[in-house]
Amino acid sequence: MTVDDQHRDFWERRLADDWTESGVGYKALGRPFNRWMYRVRRNVFTRETSALGLDASSRVLDIGSGTGFYVDGWQRLGMSDVVGSDLTEAAVEQLRARYPDARFVRLDITEDIGPLEPASFDVASCMDVLFHIVDDERYKAAIDNIGRVVRPGGRFVLSENFLHRRADYTEHQVSRTIEWVTSVLRVAGFEIERRVPMLILMNAQVDAPAPWRKAWGGALRAATLTPPTGWLAGAALYPIERQLVRRFRESPTTEMMICRRLPHVR
Template sequence: METSTKDFWENRLAEDWTETGVGYRALGAAFNTWMYRVRRAVFLREMAAAPIDLPTAEVFDIGSGTGFYVDLWRELGVAGVTGSDITTAAVNNLRGRFPDSDFHPFDAASPELPVPAGAYDIVSAMDMLFHITDDAGHAQALRNAARLLRPGGLFVFSENFLFGPEQRGPRQVNRSMHTIERELAAAGLEPIRHTPMFVLMNAQVDAPWLRRRAWALVMRTVTAAGLGGLAGRLLYPLEMRLLASRREGPSTELMICRRIEQQ
């Protein structure tokens, strides 16, 4: 019997509540450490420049996992962060790690919200929406983000935004830019900015097939040889230079949307 999405992540995070557990597990802990340094740099840069007053902003984070982005929101100096996760393991651990914040069990694909609607200035959903494999559930997650926001509030999330054909697997669906933009519009969310989170250091999902296969082969070889840390250290400065100059990438991207005010 196929394991449900909730059970899959419950088991995985109960076993490994680290950035590797929620990250690209096949690449190993050492390379994931460098990947999260890239994520941190891009996220802090983009949110520091976002059109919102961070010191007064209340944030709701969907799919908080280990609390990586909760920590970044706190570093940015927001007024408060409320978190959530589909797994009991993550919620319990997050409550212990951040005792001054609230954390709620929440399936983002469900229409039931764990908190009052319209109570937040920012909603974030980082590195998790592509794990919602059900299309109706994915659209519901975007509607939920809009429902949680005050009019004019910001939705910050990461997706793969393919320009090529959609890619479907049992635990991840890489959707097209067209599909995601259509769902955002239906939810009342208007994109105002998007930028690559990776160019070289994450799976080349929106690149030609041969490049995708070559990347996977090289990274498997590097990981098997125990060279993930060295590869990450060498690629990191090049990755940051590329990210500073590109507006599109072959991998995960960050998008910021504004909730459209009803007329």
């Protein structure tokens, strides 16, 4: 089995076993805490995408749809032409049943664009997905393929960790430097418009100093050992987190970036 097959199999098994917020989120913190965390993500996503000037006729592509959280987010904004995609059959089958008004395709964006037509989408989103592409060359291919399907002048909405320290490689996740990610985006023809915190405290502090990363990570895991304490921890942090993501310009964890596709000759 190749590394790519192992990666695909990992996500097939994970989503087949847990097709919820914890399955696509920070699994170690449990489902109740993840639900509060995703409420913050929804707030930031809605605030930023509602300012893009899209309307019901805009064509939307969501890459790595998972449980359909961001498909739902686009539909709540009034988008009627939404296409979702996922690497796994486990997700695609359930997404088709949950969101009958959207279209879903099984697609590995690191390989090609599959049945998608070039320059056919007004906006593409790839949320909480890119840092799970552990091979740098496949990451570059994914961004290049996204550039192929977004029309000139269209937008690309993504979330990443954007480290200011050295890149951190693990088996199923890679946090890359902001310089490296932005250079890949520019090569693919994207102009960066803005970057905002998606979370501050309710996630692993990947871009913080090591002592704080370990201390806060331990505190989160201790607070979420059981579903009731996880729910209470999430409920306590939620109103604080909503204020922090508005006040801070950068985050020690996941951030959201909006890019515009520039016209250029490949």
